[in-house]
Amino acid sequence: MSIYHIYSLPAELLQSLVPRNSPTAQKPPSPEPTVQPSSNSIPTACNICLGATFSNLEQQRAHYRSDWHRYNVKNRLNGSQPISEFDFTQLIDALEDSLSGSESSSDEGTESDSERDAVSTLISKHKTRTSTSPDSSARRIPRTALSWFHSPPSTQIGVYRTLFPHDTPEDSYLEALKDIQTPISGGRRWAMFMVAGGHFAGAVVRVSKAGQEDEVQPKKQKKPVLDTEVLRHKTFHRYTTRRKQGGSQGLNDNAKGNAKSAGAVLRRYGEQALQDDIRNLLSDWEDDINECDLIFIRATGSNRKIFLGYEGSSISKGDDRLRTFPFPTRRPTQSELSRCLLELTRVKVSHFTEEALRAQDEAYLASLPKPKPIPPVRPATPDKPKIKPIKLSKEEEALREKWSRLLEMVSKGRLEPLKAFWEREGENLGGLDARIPEWAGEKRTATLLQLAAYSDEEDVTNWLLEMRADPTILVPRIDQEGDLEDSSEGPDKRRQTAYNLAQSRGVRDVFRRIAGAHPEWWDWFGDANIPSALSKEMEDEREEKKKARRKGLKDRVKEREAKEKPKEKPEIVVEVPSVSTPSSGPQKLGGGAGDIAGIAGLTPEMRAKIERERRARAAEARLKQVQK
Template identity: 75%
Template sequence: MSVFHVYSLPSELLQSLVLRNTPTGDDQHTLKPPSPEPVPPSSTSTISCSICLGVSFTDVNQQRTHFRSDWHRYNVKSRLNGGQPVSLSDFAQLIDALEDSLSGSESSTDEGSDSDHDAVSTLVSKHKRRTRSITPNSSLRRTPRTALSWFHSPPSTQIGIYRALFPFDTPEDGHLQALKDLQVPVSDGRSWAMFMVAGGHFAGAIVRVSKNGEELELQSKKVKKPVPDTEVLRHKTFHRYTTRRKQGGSQSLNDNAKGNAKSAGAQLRRYGEQALRDDIRNLLTDWEEEIYDCELIFIRASGANRKIFMDYEGSALSKGDQRLRTFPFPTRRPTQSELSRCLQELTRVKVSHFTEEALRAQDEAYLASLPKPKLLPAPAPPALEKPKIKPVKLSKEEELFREKWQRLVEMISKGRLEALRALWEREGNDLGGIDALIPEWIGEKRAVTLLQLATCSDQEDVTNWILEMHADPTIPVPRLEAEGEGVEEKEGEDSKRRLTAYDLAQSRPIRDVFRRNAGEHPDWWDWFGAAHVPSALSKEMEDEREEKKKARRKGLKDRLKEREIKEKEKEKSTVEEVTPNISAPSTGPRKLGGGGGDIAGIAGLTPEMRVKIERERRARAAEARLKR
């Protein structure tokens, strides 16, 4: 692949160039080429990175190098956090906002250290891109601007130039003319100033990037030793101790955040910062004439270190200087070799060769990799305020009436029969009689009558009293409330049958109250039909039931006694089987566990204890035999 210098492009190539427009409906004004071709990537292969704005690579090694770069790691972490990828130029500007370099480790190799990863994480947390607000009616998709401005030469050649080489006020459609202006030779040649400072390291150089008219004329005559395209005129590097190793950040930033440290290392770092500032400013003063003649000035420094170069008394640079640029790509630790690499990267033209069909295919893949715009959610309609229900003011008579009902329901639910009788004698007629329906404002959902309420509350005496007061047991219960209480209907009955107070009974004594009243007062109600009572219960039936209970209990007691007698006889037979094997000696000690046949030693013990003692004696005798 041909290598071109940005200030010495072939005239044939320069005349055939047209500006490439962005592949989307960007609202920036750009020149459109004759055919709608997408922006070509900076490689000659279809290997690309779908995260870093579709950048392509020539081989696998270049792809691996890109994946290890800080730019790629930052875009990956930013995308995981919901952000958007940035271009090389934007990433370079983000780097300048940090105090230390993303690669400002002890090594100048391409491999990042632990501090690199920490710097990338810090950069992600501090510089999250804000999502742009897009109205629902907007159909345009804005794409991030890349650091390169691309030009096309038919039929299949594309070149890329860094935008930083063009003047700031140059519009997008003026880049082609600006590129042609760069080819015009200058009498004294073109020169740049390049400065880098990070982590106490400084590197600076004055370089010549294009030849003057005489040198071009000599080179056209094919002299034996042609003048090189770039040349380093002056350079300087030095280092001061300003940052603690693997801690990051300068001592001044640490002092501003936590206060002045009093250690010896902190004093040395403060002195190093002052010495670094004085050395850089003295160097700028020595190079003031060369800096004045420079066409562009590239500075790589953080916000705090950037103040070293400008806006001080007698400074050679000012903040509003139109020549100031930042490096539009990631840089490593400031060294002379790094400055040479950056100079080569800026002055060499990026070349690729793609046909229009291949460019269109890559353009579609590039558009697919861009984040889709998120529509702002439509504002939710204001919630309608529910009208407040004003409480109804009750009269004194209504308040007394509600109080009586509440006391009545409470007495029935708690089974206070004596107080209920006294209240009913005084207020029964005013409350509507024994079959009066419970008002809805009471909030009782289980029953609608006093009889149903007493049955649900499982109050036997209150239920019997209400039935004796001639309460109607045939009044139906609301079905939903009855089913909610877990009342189940019997098999074979109609599932749509209305339940009554008897169906609400949860225990046998309550059901016996209904059956007993049905036997005593059979002519009061339709007990066995509408009231759902299965049968009457008379005094004789209750006595017969009691006799059966007594007989059943007596049978159980007799069986328990027989079982106890059998157990005692079994224990006695077991003791008798063990006792003949025990022989009592005529003389000797009478201790528990003493002689082999000591009957007196086990006198007064229970049969179980005697069996255990005999078992121990036999075990000891067996052990003695084994020893012999």
């Protein structure tokens, strides 16, 4: 298996390279192959992750366990489009809670809780963004982190795009790759910094050999010049994050206010100390940083301010050398920096035939989500004209106020104020049978009698009927759209009167009682819908039946209890020796010591019975003394 360094590619390979073309001119570029499949194998592609392909089963399983695949699967279930690995890496870097990974490089296969939390956080943020973004349904062309080149007949190499200058167009990547092969004096240098969760790791490394004028080595040199060499490195840690809680103390203070615990004070001190340590280190390494070609920084939004934008900063915000790591990283350690350096400088190599590449392109195009159809634009409906409020005169305002007071007293059963108010204003309001105005909003009732019956007010209903309020007026009917119907035309099975609106038996009895006392006033049993009259004798008879029914119920309950009561055991009479107590002097509550000895050995039931008898005799003795 060939291993190539990014700055020392063979000249023969460079001359044969051509850019990896897109499947079609109008469609997005094809996915890049993964590392080192054999030329005879047929690649397996992931239909979700934008056509990612694998050369063997181990690569496929590793891909299915990756956060990138899990994120795309959840996006697909939520109806969203998958993203490329490069875009996923950018999203991970933007998270405030970074991926912590495993404690050592030997645990790369395990997935930590923070990674699962990161994927869940990304999904929730993506939902919020897509729900508010106006162009979320537009088709987005995916772009991977690697740029691939093809060397006929069956060799492909991949280089991270972030290694090329920012202003390099995609069709000029091959020329840029050839340009960086030219050796320079002193070699090329990179600066790499990581900070997350209070952990910091930094290094300045030489990533290419020096030029020919610097390659003159002593004759007795034993060690060959390596492609990469660590010139400076430093790691340290400060307590800034509460274990298993996530997020820094500063973010928690900004969201919820300053916490007053001892741990919060320590974490604030750790954040400030971490910032001072990093900035002092950057100041010490300023000369080395100025000689670097690229500067890689892995830091979240708040931590990124540690490196940039402060007075005397060694790195300016608009520096063209600034880069982010184009792949997920773990906890900042020296070993993690070494792994990232190896990942960036090692060229990805694969061996696919033309047929395999063509099959790969077809699988990729088939995996792309289809764009959602654009919904038709509906013509804008004209706004409904606003109804201007009607200006009322003083007389109309006074009338409405009187009606409001009247309806309130009727519906709340305030009979005495109602009588006094009606004596003063009854004639001005149109009498007892006057219709309730429409502006009052009482659609279910039309008269005061109907409102009193519907509100279940017996006293007000009785007073209105005694005042000869008409019980035959029909209740208004309401159609399905909430509008009133005319209920006065012809008979109808649904016709209702005030009696039908009564909510309780007491109000209905008021109607029946008045109908029995004054049958000549109205057509009670016809137009008023009252079923029958109710006289004093009928009420007394109903009350007697109710008492008899209650008495019979009590008798049946007693008989049932007598049958179910178990047969009582014969009482065992135990003679308790009487203990004479002195008539004077202190006495203890509950008897003396002789009483306790007399009931020793008895069952609890017998003891309780003896105690009751003793208390009864004591009560009789006290009663006799009082009578004397």
